[in-house]
Amino acid sequence: MKRTPTINKTWLMAGVAACVVLGGGGFYALTRSPAETPPVEGEAGHSEEEGEHAEGEEGHADEEGGAEGVVVLTAAQITAANISIVSVSGGGGGETRLSGRVEPMIDARAAVATSVAGRVERVLVAPGQSVRAGQPLAILVSGDAATLRAEADAATASADAARRAYERDRNLEEAGVVARQDVETSRAQSLSSDAAARASRARVAAAGSPSASGRLSVTSPISGVVTSVQVGPGGFAAQGGVIAEVTNPARVEIVFNAPPALAAQVRAGSAVRVQGPAGEFDAVVTGVAAGAGAESGATVIRARPTGGVLPPAGSAVSGTVVTGGAVSGLTVPSDAIQTVEGASVVFVRTAEGFRAVPVLAGRQAGDRTEILSGLTGAERIAGANAFLLKAELAKGEAEHGH
Template sequence: MSILTRRSPRAAGLVVAVLLGLIPAAQVAAQAAPSYDTLLERLDQLPGARVGAALAEAADARADQARALPNPSLSWSAENAWGTGSYGGMGRADTVLTLSQPLEVWGQRGARVRAARAEAQAAALRGSQSRSDVASQLAAIYAQAESALRRYTLADEALTLTRDDAAAVTAMVKHGREPQLRAVQAQSEVANASAALDEAQAFRDAALARLAGAALLDAPVQTIDNSLLDRAPPAPRGAIDVALAVRVAEAEVDAAGRLVDVERKRALPDLSVTAAQTRFREDREQAYTLGVSLSIPLFDRNRGGIRAASAEQRAAEARLDQQRRDSEAERLSAVAGLKAAGSRTRAADESVVAAEEAYRLARIGFDAGRISQLELRSTRSALIAARGTAVDALLAGCSGNAQTPDASDAASKTAADDGHGHAADSTAAKAETSKVPDADEGVVQLTPEQIKASGIDVVAVGRGGGGSTRLSGRVEPSIGARASVASTVTGRVERVLVAPGTAVKQNQALAIVVSGEAAVFRANAVAAAAEAEAARLAHGRDKALVEQGVVARQELETSRARSLAAQAQAAAAQAQAAANGSPDSSGRVRITSPVAGIVGNVQVTPGGVVAAGSPVADVADPSMNELVFTAPPALAAQVRPGMTLEVTVPGGSFSATVTGSAADVRQQGGVAVIRATPVNAALPPAGSPVSAVVVTDGKDGALSVPADAVQNVGGSSAVFVAVEGGFKVQPVLAGRRAGDRIEILGGLSGSERIVGANAFLLKAELAKGEAEHGH
């Protein structure tokens, strides 16, 4: 019996029509996201960019307002009116009409206008910086949305692979080739993959919603056609290019300097011109009065305002210096990050190719029954992880390297004419500045009195040649007399058995560490020994059965190989436990000293956690100390074993014999290390400073200067050479350093006289002069 009624076909037709009508609407509602370049064209419509543009417009309007002249004032007064007697009413009243106009004749208006223009320029640059920040945020959201889409696709592919593998496992279970447990595990993996797909879909929808909101899109998006992750990131800013943040800080310094000028102008007197007309009603006459008023800055000289503006200027200069350093650090970090991201992306792509090939081979082997389900699951997990890592690498390469609009256009607009004559004044100011004669570049002008007051010491450049050389060093334990004892396992420190200064013997316990890892090592050793014993007994039984003719000799050889393998594994497990401190069954490990001596620094405390390889204590034998000196690298070839040193210590002096001399490449800049032992003398405790004198043949032509003489000026090494009227910066090529001397490889002829002590004062004075010239 049919359940359809007469109205059923009509109702079905209506449902089909409604569904067909919804298809275009769904297609319109779910659109593709515009490309990142298209979104950049609409950047000025985003709220963050509009905020910066509005603030720049406000600053420009204040600059226009600053050009306005002060308003005049008009006043009217009546004298001798509404009194008594003949002065009643207005009959004999004298009326005065006064017009007063303030004049800005001391440059107040010009200073105010220049300060407002400087602030407008800084605001324009800050607006450009806001656009750049908004573009970077938009790029990050765009890249995250695209990565979420790719992760959803990868999760869908992972679910498909997992279902295919589960179907193959189910087929093998039906044929009896795998236990039922494998089928249950496969279905669990399918459920986990399905949940991961749902989670990836949620992240995708959330990321696309954030993209639609950030880009002010009218409709939600479901796809991204133009990839941003696959786009090659732009090259970082060059070393000679000025960062936008630095330009903003420079503009703020300029604005702060202009405000100082404004505050100084406020301390000047206020000048006003007054014109008044007086009407005498009784005589029906009128007269005029002209006057000039000038305020006297007797009590208020605006000193506080000037100091505050100067302090704000110094703060702006400090921010500029910090911003320059931060911008350079960010540039170097971006260069390194871009290089690392490229390497990571290439490695991820190669890993995906290898993982896909490994999964393909594993699936073939699994279908052929040669590979287990565990190996197939491992290769599938590796493939899924490699694909996810590739997406992460692309996202990391895109983060921070997105193409953002260049702020040079906005900055150039600031310098261009804005319709109010600002550009012309700026150009004139620059032309006027260019007329100022510059002092000799790199020269610090100082008088003899200033040199003496600063404590600047002028010395000659040192030359090589035979003579004595003073060395500095200290007493150190001999190489074989000291040991840094480290923990062999990761665990909790249960007890500390020694303290600094404790005398210990060789193999004496220093601390006891309780470690789960050590307990595992001990358990593995015991289990391996048990397996070796079981394999030995099985081999004995097979040998007896072979003699009786019950078991084939092949099985005896197999059991013998298993016994030997089990014995080797037991020996390896026992060696591993011994290498990790021979723990007991509870995982306790005794950390022992490999040498006898005195405990120095104990770096663990009871209850603390120590990692494997972390130091526990230092042990040194105080009876085995030696002298260690540092010297210039050129001295290493001149000092030979057997030479005599004259050593000086706080308690006196003694002779020592050189035991070895070589260059230490581990030290920055390279130095020579000279080791010596005393001759019939006792050494001070380890760590005591000592000095020595060694007589060498020397090497002609080598130049050296005091270490304090070499300063970093403009990113390169330089010294200050004495010239007429001051000191001049001389770039040099510095070699290796030893003690308080630095070898000079180029830049000096040897006849100059340079600043040895307090050269940093000249560097600071030079930087101060450049900063003042820059303003």
């Protein structure tokens, strides 16, 4: 009675093992690819021929997909990589190096002078001091200014008297006491007196609006920094004499001295790359004056920065200006040219992606480079981020070699 369960258990375990073997073999057969399925004995030769034919086609496909110098990319991948597509353009420019200095703009400098002669009573500023527009720089006492003020006061009084006389004569005319001709004469005298009074007041304002005692303030016409003071307390300032000089350090520009021939090649808006004491920055030409050089008659080129901060006034700088007409033929963005295996190439857009085309690069002007050979001008090429295609090409060649 005890041996029966043992026999049944033994047969049960054997049955389970058989099922596992059969099931495993079935799963293995389902997961194997057709190439892994062993051929039937009668079909062995035929299967070997098909395998060799498949391998030949696969190698040919690999050869076509890995064509040398080709990077296969979809439009979506190009957009995702921020690779710009640009056209090859004709013409270009050359570069000319210039030397210059940072100088205050014309309206950023003021030599503050007095319009009347007088004695300097007080000096209110010192070199290096910041001032605002209209702030007094010095106080003068002037006899000429006192005379101007007295004349203005007298002219104003005369104009007032003439106006009152005209109004009185007009009232008497209405009463029939004064003739019409007398009224017209009074009116003319009133108008003349008003004109004389306005002229006197204008002279007083030009002199600095002195008080009745001839005391007046010499004020700065601009905001800036006092660079020099030409007078001292107790001194005498002649008419037109400079009291102080004021410069606005925030309003400066770059002034280049250029050869006279450059005046015809540079125009307002031309790009300039400037090298200063603190590094490089971009600028744009604001004016070109031929023959404006004080002694040599050289062309003067003025420029203002478009990025960065200008060095202080008086700093020496050098610049590279792009001139038109110096480079002909085809040009491309300089960052479109990449070096692959020691040769210069550009990546031309194709239906499948890009193809590396060898080119012969010439001179560089600004951010563009001349192409001497290799392109027809009708191509569309990779511009910004073209280096990503170079990296992708190198990676593809490395995988192909492996």
